[in-house]
Amino acid sequence: MQISDLTDKFIREVREYYGNEFIPLHRPIFDEIEKQYLFDCIDSNFVSSAGKEVDSFEMQLCDITSSKYAKSTVSGTAALHLALHALGVGSNDEVLTQRLSFVATANAISYCNAAPIFLDVEPETGTLCPHLLRDFLEKNTKIDNGGRKNLSTGKNIAACVVMHTFGHPARMQEIKSICDEFTIPLIEDAAEALGSYIGEEHVGKNSLLTTYSFNGNKIITTGGGGCVTTDDSLLAERIRHLATTAKTPHQYEYFHDEIGFNYRMPNLNACLGLAQLKKLDYFLNNKRKLALIYKNLFENSGAHFWTEREGCKSNYWLNAISFNTSEQKQYFLEKTNKKGVMTRPVWTLLDKLPHFAYCHVLKTGVAEKIYDTTVNIPSSAI
Ligand SMILES: Cc1ncc(COP(=O)(O)O)c(C=O)c1O
Structure with missing residues (x-):
């Protein structure tokens, strides 16, 4: 034609x-439920980072994604940053990811002062190509001091971030088995993929940490927002701590045991999210x-x-x-x-973006x- x-x-x-x-x-779709939940939230005064709706929202996200733990965040970008930071990604590290993604995937790697390595995608889904991943790891890396080193830069390959393009699931089983074989921690950027499945499993079950976005253009929205899911209790606790300015629990003292982030989702946004999840x-x-x-x-x-x-x-x-x-x-x-x-x-x-040309x-x-x-x-x- x-x-x-x-x-x-x-x-x-x-x-x-x-x-x-x-x-x-x-565009997002709202009706009376969203308005009612938001009015109720304002009436309760719990509009900020504490509130029972945040807990309910996180519990429902666990249910939907079959994850043990979920921490809601101010954005999908913050969720990615937390996931990478929680794995200890830092300035002497490189992170494998795909060339085709929204800029946030690579920005989050840079926030950790690490360098992205961009791999091409496979044609059917536009997601990370597992063959290229294996090829790169076989030809360009070796185990050194317990970590996997890039032979040409001497840097540590600290993680691999896979993104489910437009909601289409990546070839996670293949990618997970390669990452396991080469001992590379795996993160899924599932910003676009809430409600996507691989077989009977919701996406996110093949990696250590998975992140979602609830920005206004996503399948459900909290206005701005995101979350990290995991089945690992230690990582879940670490994410919660980092997202909460690294404040140690105490009835009234303010003590923070490291540099943390103010990345918690406000209760107001969680209320919107609860209405959207319905x-x-x-x-x-x-x-x-x-x-x-x-x-x-x-x-x-x-x-x-x-x-x-x-x-x-x-x-x-x-x-x-x-x-x-x-x-x-x-x-x-x-x-x-x-x-x-x-x-x-x-x-x-x-x-092709100027800040990633290197x-x-x-x-x-x-x-x-x-x-x-x-x-x-x-x-x-x-
Ligand atoms: C693939 C991908 N990663 C990360 C993000 C970042 O999410 P947010 O806009 O909530 O920060 C988005 C969407 O905006 C995205 O599409």
């Missing part, structure tokens, strides 16, 4: 689904229906609609299509945005191809 015909057809069908107003990429199943079903509509729309069109890989369930947080050429992508972006249908290119690859990068060209041809399309639930 000609790109002009396909774009017109897309605009027609997306308008039929969402209506004639401006169509955003992803709708999570609805959002997931609604998004699955929309993904099916898009799948049919783009069938035999020449453009590829991203679907969940076999054996996995994506939350279809943000839908994506890939064209054959960058010219087609550009045409589609320009026409849809001109017509009030918000579409966006994928993120500039992290190693980082080591392993390319296969897959991430470039995704960047050149892929567009995110409206994905809000209705």
Whole structure:
């Protein structure tokens, strides 16, 4: 199908689904429950970092993700920073991650004064390529003094951070077995993947620590917010301590035993989160229906609609299509945005950002191809 015909057809069908107003990429859905919970929270005076709704929110997150512990935070970025810091990532370290991600994934590594190493992604899901990970670890590292050292820089490979792109689960079993074999601690950046499954398991079960975001554009929102989940009681306690300015428990004394962070989620935000969690199943079903509509729309069109890989369930947080050429992508972006249908290119690859230009990068060209041809399309639930 000609790109002009396909774009017109897309605009027609997306308008039929969402209506004639401006169509955003992803908007939150609120109704009376959110208002009621927020009013109740204000009435209680517990709007800040203490409050029983924070505990309830964390308990529900444990339930949904089948995790033993969850610590809510002010953002997904703060959650990532805490996870890396809790593993002791520091200035003589490097952290393996993927080239295609939101900038927060790599920023959090830099907040620890460590250097990201960017690996290319695999084509089906746009997530970290396990073959490249093994290749890098086999050829470029060795065990030294109990840690895994990068032979060319002499630095310690302190962690690997995998991100589930647009909600599509990464190849975690393969990645976990490689990380276990090479003794690399594994973190999942599941900012986009609440409600995504690998087999019967919620994402996050293959790593030491998993982080989520509840920013306004995510599948559920707390306004701003995030969380870290883990099954490890010591790491859970460490995260809680670091997020709470490293204050030691005492009835009235202020004593902090190291430099900590004020990263706790305020109760007001947790109230919003509790109301949103009531709708999570609805959002997931609604998004699955929309993904099916898009799948049919783009069938035999020449453009590829991203679907969940076999054996996995994506939350279809943000839908994506890939064209054959960058010219087609550009045409589609320009026409849809001109017509009030918000579409966006994928993120500039992290190693192309000026502050990460110094980082080591392993390319296969897959991430470039995704960047050149892929567009995110409206994905809000209705
Ligand atoms: C992959 C990824 N990591 C981290 C974040 C950071 O989350 P936040 O915006 O809540 O800080 C986001 C989203 O914003 C994201 O998409």
